[in-house]
Each structure stands twice: as C-alpha cells, then as structure tokens.
Amino acid sequence: MKRRTLLASGAAAAMAAVTGLPARAQEKTKVGFIYVGPINDGGWTQHHHHSAMEMVEHFGDAIEFMYQESVPEGPDAERAITQMARSGADIIFTTSFGFMDPTINVAANFPNTVFEHATGYKQADNVSVYSARFYEGRAIQGTLAGRVTQTNKIGYIASVPIPEVIRGINASYLHAKKVNPDVEFKIIWIFEWLNPAKEADAAKALIEQGCDVVLQHTDSTAPHQAAKEAGGVYTFGQAADMAEYGPMPRISSIIDNWAPYYIDRVQAVIDGTWTSTNTWDGIGTGMVGIGEVSDVVPAEYKAEAEAMRDAIATGDYHPFTGPITKQDGTVWLAEGEVANDGDLAGMFFYVEGIEGDIPS
Known part of the structure; x- marks a missing residue:
C-alpha cells in the first residue's frame, strides 16, 4: 500500500464558526483519499481517482493532494485513515462502504478534520455521506x-x-x-x-x-x-x-462522475462553509x-x-x-x-x- 503526495502549495483555508470546527492555520488545504482498490482497476477506484484528479486540476496548486490505494475494509482501513488524519489532512474522502465504521471511529479522534464517506449512512458533526443512485x-x-x-x-x-x-x-x-x-x-x-x-x-x-x-x-x-x-x-x-x-461485448455502462461533488466539498472547506450533509444524486444531476x-x-x-x-x-x-x-x-x-x-x-x-x- 502506498501514500503519495501529488500537489502542494496555495491558499489558506479556515472553517467557519457554523461548522463548529476551528480555523485552519496552514497555508494549503490538504485533501486525502482512501481507496479500496488500485487506481488502475478499470472501474470503481479508477473512476474515483479520475474524479479526484479532475478536482486537483480544478484547484491547481491551491491544494495538497494525497491518497492511499488498495486499502482493505476493516482494521487496515482505520489505520490508513488515522495515518492520513495525522499527516494533517483537512478533508478525507473514504470511498468504499466497508470504510464506514473506521471513518466514524477516526473522525471521533480527529474533530478538526472533516470526512466524506462514500455509500454509507453514518454521519457525525465532521462526517458527511454521499452516494449515487x-x-x-x-x-x-x-x-x-x-x-x-x-x-x-x-x-x-x-x-x-x-x-x-x-x-x-x-x-x-x-x-x-x-x-x-x-x-x-x-x-x-x-x-x-x-x-x-x-x-x-x-x-x-x-x-x-x-x-x-x-x-x-x-x-x-x-x-x-x-x-x-x-x-x-x-x-x-x-x-x-x-x-x-x-x-x-460491452454495449453500455454506468459511469460514476464524482468530480463536481469533490470540487464542491473541497471548496466548502476552503470557504469555511463545510457542514455535514447526506447526498444521494443520480442521472438528473450527472452523478450517474x-x-x-x-x-x-x-x-x-x-x-x-x-x-x-x-x-x-x-x-x-x-x-x-x-x-x-x-x-x-x-x-x-x-x-x-x-x-x-x-x-x-x-x-x-x-x-x-x-x-x-x-x-x-
């Protein structure tokens, strides 16, 4: 398993009082992703990573981006998420259903970090959930x-x-x-x-x-x-x-488009407007x-x-x-x-x- 930092430098980010989270002191907004598979799996993880890279391209050097791929669901996930939170990530996206409880557990120990969990249903003050229809x-x-x-x-x-x-x-x-x-x-x-x-x-x-x-x-x-x-x-x-x-044999497909969501949620951290939300979008919004x-x-x-x-x-x-x-x-x-x-x-x-x- 690997963690890579791809981009760095940029703008300061502060969390607004409405979030209940303290202002962020560092100059860069650190964005992390935890993936269940390799980024070249051809499907789920690759498309999350593709969407994440669209987000990176959108923000340019305003953010620092890191990820860890091929993280098994269960105790390994909790260790990986903890490591990323300790590295100073401001927002961490955990992108598999089995990361739900590990995300909640780590979030309780890192109240100054916000988390976004894909396809789960457990929220906290600093944990949002998102999925597609x-x-x-x-x-x-x-x-x-x-x-x-x-x-x-x-x-x-x-x-x-x-x-x-x-x-x-x-x-x-x-x-x-x-x-x-x-x-x-x-x-x-x-x-x-x-x-x-x-x-x-x-x-x-x-x-x-x-x-x-x-x-x-x-x-x-x-x-x-x-x-x-x-x-x-x-x-x-x-x-x-x-x-x-x-x-x-492939005659059509379901394509996951997470990029607009990732851009929106990272922007909310930068603007200090992030709050815990539950998002479930589909074809109408373009997420599917x-x-x-x-x-x-x-x-x-x-x-x-x-x-x-x-x-x-x-x-x-x-x-x-x-x-x-x-x-x-x-x-x-x-x-x-x-x-x-x-x-x-x-x-x-x-x-x-x-x-x-x-x-x-």
Whole structure:
C-alpha cells in the first residue's frame, strides 16, 4: 500500500464558526483519499481517482493532494485513515462502504478534520455521506438486457450483500422483465468488490449456465474479457465506461462522475462553509452517467433505453414505481406508488420472480 503526495502549495483555508470546527492555520488545504482498490482497476477506484484528479486540476496548486490505494475494509482501513488524519489532512474522502465504521471511529479522534464517506449512512458533526443512485442506471441496463437476450437467461455478478447491490439487482430484473416476461436471473455472489479471478470465474459459470447477458456490480473488467472470449455474450461497464470492450461485448455502462461533488466539498472547506450533509444524486444531476449504447443494439432498443434515461433525469419516471411485489408474495408498492428514499436505502429483499436467497 502506498501514500503519495501529488500537489502542494496555495491558499489558506479556515472553517467557519457554523461548522463548529476551528480555523485552519496552514497555508494549503490538504485533501486525502482512501481507496479500496488500485487506481488502475478499470472501474470503481479508477473512476474515483479520475474524479479526484479532475478536482486537483480544478484547484491547481491551491491544494495538497494525497491518497492511499488498495486499502482493505476493516482494521487496515482505520489505520490508513488515522495515518492520513495525522499527516494533517483537512478533508478525507473514504470511498468504499466497508470504510464506514473506521471513518466514524477516526473522525471521533480527529474533530478538526472533516470526512466524506462514500455509500454509507453514518454521519457525525465532521462526517458527511454521499452516494449515487446507481439503481437508475441498472434499470436502463435491465431494459437493454431484456431486449437483447436470446436465451432469456441473464447473469448477475454481485459483490457484497448490502442494500446498494440488492437495489441494483431488483432494478435490473424488474426492467428486464417488463420488456421480456420470459427472462430469468442467475446471481452469483463473490463477497468482494474487486477480485478479477473470482469475477472471471463467475462470468464463465454464468455463461456455462446459458446466460448470454452478464451484468456486474464488481469493479474489474474481467467479466468482459470472459464474455469476449466466449463470444455472443453482452456485458455492461461498471463505474467506468469500459469502452475498450465495445461495441461487443460491452454495449453500455454506468459511469460514476464524482468530480463536481469533490470540487464542491473541497471548496466548502476552503470557504469555511463545510457542514455535514447526506447526498444521494443520480442521472438528473450527472452523478450517474450512462455510457453510449453500442450500435450492436438494434436502433429501436437503443432509443428506448435513451428515452428511459431522459425520463429518469427529468423526474418523469422512477425505476421503483408500483405495482411491485416482494419475493415472498407481499405487495411492496401499489399501482402507481413510488418508493421513498427510506425504503430504498434499507432494501434487503428480492422482488417477486428472482430465485434464491440473499446471503446474510
């Protein structure tokens, strides 16, 4: 594991009294990032780092930037975050769900540092949380998957059983089923965010079971390589465009765009206006991007997916609109009813039609 300081020098930063944090004495605003994977993973971490570098470019020599990559979730994360806080960081972004408790623990010991935790839900006076409505992109992927499958078998490589991942499975399935009532989902959990070998094995297993579309909520490009080698299998980029695998097998993607958020939050530290917030944005604000749909997809299906993207962006359509029934047969949403954010945030059930259990 490495920590690198990339840029230094610049303007002074002071925290306003409204934040309850004391003024900062140093001349530079020190910005740190803790990453769960390597910055060249091709997906989640690489795109966080790409967005961070856009932030660095925006501020130039007004900030000092540091990061540590490939930090495992758990005790190692707490040590890494502590080390970064001790180095004088003014704001630290911790960019994986499993960093939640370590972030909270370290924040309690460093009240003069502010923290931003990605995809979690625990806040403190000096801890904000932020995430993206990835399920909006999953709905579009599900629609495309349901349209292009020839076997009616869609595979899903799932990472860690938390509501974020379950929302994605449900959104994908519901929309695949809407356009193709004959589809079935086959789900393989690998219990890690990034493990190229496991991801490749999962993709191969799904393909062997007859899946000709493979979706993923994991971070590497390994499933795309497996699909490319198999031939005739469709995939979708995760977190990054993964366009090098287009036009086939990769036919579209969910792209995470964190840069505007990072710029805004660092600017708030510089201005002394930072406060603890809970941000959950999606396609409408640009935090979730949809990669170009490949021309391998028939034009009418491409247009259908793009129309859904636009309707979600304007708020005219919500991916979780009833009627929706849970896997156990109970009604979750009545006709026309839209899920509220509280229910979505805590989602821990499959919708009707998905087979198997959610791992504990």
